[in-house]
Amino acid sequence: MSATSASPAPLARRIYPMRATDAPVHRFAVLAPVGLAIVAVLGLTAFSTAGSLAVGAGIAAYTVGAIVFGAKLRRHHDHARLGLANAVTLLRLALVSSLVIPLVGLAPAPIAIIVVATISLSLDGVDGWLARRQGLSSRFGGSFDMEVDSVFALVLAALAVVVGGAPWIVLLLGLPRYLFFIAGAIWPWLYDPLPPRYSGKVVAVIQMITLIVLQLPGLPHALAIALTVGVLGALGWSFGRDIVWLWRRKA
Structure with missing residues (x-):
């Protein structure tokens, strides 16, 4: 295939949403349940004192986030691959969603909160580096990372006040x-x-x-x-x- 015939594909992808069968959307859909499992496991172990309703709230927060960003992926990710960076950000979404559990359940768990938050913050520097290294930076990836960061800060601030006093x-x-x-x-x-x-x-x-x-x-x-x-x-x-x-x- 010539360079001329191959070049319109990225432009078309910026204009028209991807299909559910396109590789990035399919990979995102495969990885999303992994994040859901992480939230559930953390809720049943590290934040078990928060109660089942709080665990459900954490799972709901992650599910809404995954659906919203899955929809944005179809419109604003102009690459043929999902990229490791977006997989890492999806993992960070799961970690941040798990922090909703002690917040909703008013369950003091400072050590677990600090560990989960530290892991999420450490991964924050990884996703951008991966996107640049793989040449897969996109409008979607930047927005995904920024919104997860924003929710992360808000949840931590609320935890410090509402649960930590x-x-x-x-x-x-x-x-x-x-x-x-x-x-x-x-x-x-x-x-x-x-x-x-x-x-x-x-x-x-x-x-x-x-x-x-x-x-x-x-x-x-x-x-x-x-x-x-x-x-x-x-x-x-x-x-x-x-x-x-x-x-x-x-x-």
């Missing part, structure tokens, strides 16, 4: 992405693409590490507030810089 100000650490999204609905130029910034990634990692530290039992409220205020300042600087850049670009 941290000050309510900690909840603000889980809201920046959603506040930015709401602002973008008012000012659409906030949705314009941003240049990659290493400093922004560093701030995001600091945010997640802080949220994991805040799961520690017996952490003094004064220290929790100090950590939260410091990270909120860093997030404000990072988001503020991006907003100024987008505003100047619009102007």
